[in-house]
Amino acid sequence: MNTDMNLATNIFPVSRSLAQERHDLIVSEVRTRGSVRVTELATLLDVSDMTIRRDLDVLDEAGALVKVHGGAKVSTDHAADQPSFDAKSNTQTAEKQAIARAAAEFVRGGATIGLMAGTTTWRLAGELAAIPNLTVVTNSMRVAEVFNEFWRADRNIILTGGVRTPSDALVGPIAATALAALHVDTLFIGVHGMSERAGFTTPNILESDTNRAFIQASGRKIVLADHSKWGVTGLSSFANLSDADVLITDDKLSADAAAVLANQIPDVRQVSGS
Amino acid sequence: MNTDMNLATNIFPVSRSLAQERHDLIVSEVRTRGSVRVTELATLLDVSDMTIRRDLDVLDEAGALVKVHGGAKVSTDHAADQPSFDAKSNTQTAEKQAIARAAAEFVRGGATIGLMAGTTTWRLAGELAAIPNLTVVTNSMRVAEVFNEFWRADRNIILTGGVRTPSDALVGPIAATALAALHVDTLFIGVHGMSERAGFTTPNILESDTNRAFIQASGRKIVLADHSKWGVTGLSSFANLSDADVLITDDKLSADAAAVLANQIPDVRQVSGS
DNA sequence: AGACCATGTGATCGTTCGCACACCGGAGTG
DNA sequence: CACTCCGGTGTGCGAACGATCACATGGTCT
Numbered sequence: 001m002n003t004d005m006n007l008a009t010n011i012f013p014v015s016r017s018l019a020q021e022r023h024d025l026i027v028s029e030v031r032t033r034g035s036v037r038v039t040e041l042a043t044l045l046d047v048s049d050m051t052i053r054r055d056l057d058v059l060d061e062a063g064a065l066v067k068v069h070g071g072a073k074v075s076t077d078h079a080a081d082q083p084s085f086d087a088k089s090n091t092q093t094a095e096k097q098a099i100a101r102a103a104a105e106f107v108r109g110g111a112t113i114g115l116m117a118g119t120t121t122w123r124l125a126g127e128l129a130a131i132p133n134l135t136v137v138t139n140s141m142r143v144a145e146v147f148n149e150f151w152r153a154d155r156n157i158i159l160t161g162g163v164r165t166p167s168d169a170l171v172g173p174i175a176a177t178a179l180a181a182l183h184v185d186t187l188f189i190g191v192h193g194m195s196e197r198a199g200f201t202t203p204n205i206l207e208s209d210t211n212r213a214f215i216q217a218s219g220r221k222i223v224l225a226d227h228s229k230w231g232v233t234g235l236s237s238f239a240n241l242s243d244a245d246v247l248i249t250d251d252k253l254s255a256d257a258a259a260v261l262a263n264q265i266p267d268v269r270q271v272s273g274s
Numbered sequence: 275m276n277t278d279m280n281l282a283t284n285i286f287p288v289s290r291s292l293a294q295e296r297h298d299l300i301v302s303e304v305r306t307r308g309s310v311r312v313t314e315l316a317t318l319l320d321v322s323d324m325t326i327r328r329d330l331d332v333l334d335e336a337g338a339l340v341k342v343h344g345g346a347k348v349s350t351d352h353a354a355d356q357p358s359f360d361a362k363s364n365t366q367t368a369e370k371q372a373i374a375r376a377a378a379e380f381v382r383g384g385a386t387i388g389l390m391a392g393t394t395t396w397r398l399a400g401e402l403a404a405i406p407n408l409t410v411v412t413n414s415m416r417v418a419e420v421f422n423e424f425w426r427a428d429r430n431i432i433l434t435g436g437v438r439t440p441s442d443a444l445v446g447p448i449a450a451t452a453l454a455a456l457h458v459d460t461l462f463i464g465v466h467g468m469s470e471r472a473g474f475t476t477p478n479i480l481e482s483d484t485n486r487a488f489i490q491a492s493g494r495k496i497v498l499a500d501h502s503k504w505g506v507t508g509l510s511s512f513a514n515l516s517d518a519d520v521l522i523t524d525d526k527l528s529a530d531a532a533a534v535l536a537n538q539i540p541d542v543r544q545v546s547g548s
Numbered sequence: 549a550g551a552c553c554a555t556g557t558g559a560t561c562g563t564t565c566g567c568a569c570a571c572c573g574g575a576g577t578g
Numbered sequence: 579c580a581c582t583c584c585g586g587t588g589t590g591c592g593a594a595c596g597a598t599c600a601c602a603t604g605g606t607c608t
Contacts, residue, residue, distance in 0.1 A: 312596075313595095323596085327596090327597070343597085344595080344596065345596095
């Protein structure tokens with residue numbers, strides 16, 4: 001047992017990541033979260049903090065971010081733009097971020113994915129910055145903006161159109177018509193509430209229609225919902241729990257709730273938000 | 275992954291140039307995964323790393339990927355060179371503002387209007403803040419954002435959807451379909467260039483299609499174009515001069531040009547930009 | 549056969565990374 | 579007040595890894 005440790009660590013040739021990859025990841029991390037600490041990045045990327053510092057030096061030099069004591073933050077010319085850090089997107093931040101990161105694992109380069117409107121899916125958009133060759137369909141202007149921010153030729157961003165709700169979803173007949181003509185491999189669903197009886201819900205009835213159309217247009221359906229969504233019922237249901245193929249939530253979800261969900265959804269994952 | 279390679283090598287004793295196949299596989303690998311390391315490819319393709327390096331040299335040279343230390347990553351080709359929105363929005367500011375203000379005079383409360391993408395129409399959006407009871411159809415995210423910023427219950431903002439061009443127009447079949455189902459009283463048209471021969475033009479051919487659909491969906495057509503647009507011809511024409519009902523421009527337009535325009539457009543107005 | 553091309557080999561040189569160590573300033577603590 | 583601990587930072591060096599070159603090899607083309 002104890003001798004296996006050396007073996008195990010040596011068998012896999014450490015699969016060190018390319019420096020460039022690290023850089024991309026660091027930048028996207030900084031862009032989505034506003035700031036990062038050196039030690040976080042070191043454990044996240046599994047390299048020494050010295051390496052992270054050197055990376056930050058380079059990226060700072062290149063203007064991609066600004067080094068500060070303890071880590072790095074977004075470079076100022078980039079910082080002023082987003083008015084989007086309002087009340088809603090600040091709740092359960094760590095959990096949502098962790099969920100978004102776990103969700104990003106499901107996306108491979110070259111895929112066609114759908115991102116429903118929502119704060120968690122918005123964070124997911126940031127996590128997808130480094131993935132090449134994506135086609136993304138979304139009904140959220142904010143999500144679209146994330147991708148527009150760093151434009152890439154290998155990226156195809158499609159906005160459904162429609163009327164914008166206060167929570168930033170484009171809805172209505174235009175959205176529905178657009179979605180009817182499209183098909184995505186994987187759809188990431190943000191919800192307002194979920195419960196055993198009502199399934200997945202949203203407070204906005206128009207949004208509900210659009211969500212249904214989106215689900216209709218998709219293959220694999222992945223729901224992103226932190227624990228605070230459990231037991232919440234919005235005005236309008238748009239899917240049953242069993243419609244989801246995967247649910248990603250955090251580890252603060254009660255065991256009861258997890259059991260109910262696992263009973264209806266083939267793949268339920270709980271990630272740690274800390 | 276694909277094991278055809280091994281098969282091929284066994285059946286055909288290297289009769290064909292395998293290099294091409296390796297290249298294809300390397301590129302697709304990079305495209306789907308974002309990055310690869312030389313050693314991975316070497317074992318995957320069962321050739322020496324030297325060969326892989328040479329392959330990467332070629333592919334880098336060809337622009338299919340970018341070599342980095344340890345491997346290669348996708349090239350984020352920034353080749354598309356249309357004037358981006360930010361670059362454009364700073365030119366002829368005073369004139370555009372004056373034109374926008376004059377255009378706002380055409381909008382009465384309760385109207386249904388269309389705003390094409392463009393910097394002048396974007397400014398017009400700002401001028402329309404005070405007008406009650408509007409329904410606005412636009413294919414520009416930035417225009418939509420202006421209205422979203424101060425949300426009003428008596429306002430209906432409809433976004434066409436589509437794929438976003440660098441100059442912030444949503445285009446493509448989704449936009450066209452959405453527009454086909456709509457009708458606006460008054461359409462405000464921003465142009466990239468106008469000339470006697472080519473009429474109204476844009477550098478982006480997709481945008482051109484969408485613009486035509488927009489025009490099709492509208493009653494009165496008002497073109498906003500400062501004097502610098504005269505004589506400029508973009509790649510693609512989307513309307514004749516005579517299709518416009520009103521043209522609003524500034525007083526720096528030459529008398530000749532004004533005469534030509536007045537000959538084809540019933541109502542040509544020149545406003546002062548200072 | 550001889551030129552030719554793609555590929556592998558080994559030597560050499562450049563890069564990257566982790567570790568050990570030193571520095572620097574702030575918060576306790578005696 | 580001096581003293582020490584502590585987290586963050588930077589430097590130097592060695593080891594491992596990657597890049598590159600020159601050359602050898604073993605096939606194909608004419």
